[in-house]
Amino acid sequence: MSKVTVFEVKNLVKQFGQKIVLDGVSFKVEKGDIFGVIGMSGSGKTTLLNTMIGFLDPDEGEVFYRPIRALDNTTESLKLVHKNKHEVETVFGFASQDPSFYLQLTIIENLRHFGSLYGMSKKILNSNIEKLLKLTGLEDAKKTIARSLSGGMQKRLDIACALVHSPQVLILDEPTADLDPILRKQMWELIRQINERGTTILLSSHFLSELEGLCTKIAILHNGKILEVGSPNELKYLYSKNEEINLETAPGRYKKIIEKLKKSSDVKIDKVIDKGHKIIIYTPKSEQALHRILHIMEQMNEKLLDVRVNKPSLNEIFESLVEND
Secondary structure (H helix, E strand, C coil): CCCCEEEEEEEEEEEECCEEEEEEEEEEEECCCEEEEECCCCCCHHHHHHHHCCCCCCCEEEEEECCHHHCCCCCCCCEEHHHCHHHHHHHEEEECCCCCCCCCCEHHHHHHHHHHCCCCCHHHHHHHHHHHHHHCCCHHHCCCEHHHCCHHHHHHHHHHHHHCCCCCEEEEECCCCCCCHHHHHHHHHHHHHHHHCCCEEEEEECCHHHHCCCCCEEEEEECCEEEEEECHHHHHHHHCCCEEEEEEEECCCHHHHHHHHHCCCCCCCCEEEECCCCEEEEECCHHHHHHHHHHHHHHHCCEEEEEEEECCCHHHHHHHHHHHC
16 A cells, blocks of 8 residues: 655755755655654755745745645645645644744643634634643643743643644654753654654754654755655665674773774775774674674683674764765
8 A cells, every 4th residue: 555645845946045045855755754854054954844834935846735635545636835825734733943832821821822723613622732731741831931931841832832733744843952862852752652643744853863763764955955865774774885883892902903903804894983982893794894803802802891783873874975965
């Protein structure tokens, strides 16, 4: 059974003055995805999301979306975002980097206000608000003025406001910006829970390593162009034939280990990074390399503390693609 395309970007171009911010961007997002757009600051992520939601009009190309009634019908045609902006508001929820709620209102007042904009009945709105307060962990603070909330709670309120009308798609621009590592982890878990309730999610972020275990698909955006789209594993296997061996030993004479390893003609080593407390070895033949490493350690009387073999991280793939672009 083929997956349903929720929205599609085709050859999107957007420029401000002489600066081309988006240059022929194309990709599809399917129902149920957590789709991540990753890129450095200034790569065009925010402009892309604002154009997709209809806040900005494209200079060339189009953004298509699937109406709510057609989400389970692959035969009905997609519609143009920029010609159906009112309907788009019912299909999408959007939370930008900057707070969109009213600082002088309480949490529940904000949710009631934004819910009233969609013409829902009081019964449905109250039900939605109750579920969202529980989902976002804001139940106990529902009567708190938004201005008094912590940064993490304000981010959750922003997402709750974007979800108050039960949209099929939630778009989030840098949802963990300015949050510490613990709050970022909590936010990623909230996003995962929202997705498990049936909401398709498109988000932008520069926390590449954190998206690796969250997103079903990732688009790499650089200088206004999509360099690649795929699942995290697809991108790893497509762009890296190497595996990385993370090695920790005692007493940890890593310089000597690296020196001996590089002299081994029977093992191909592409790169070795000395982290101080461990070394990371990149090789297309991890099994052969491990055999040689263990032999070297035995000669040097080094004790093995930890060894792990992985594919290179998404962050390393991104750096490699950007450097070669």
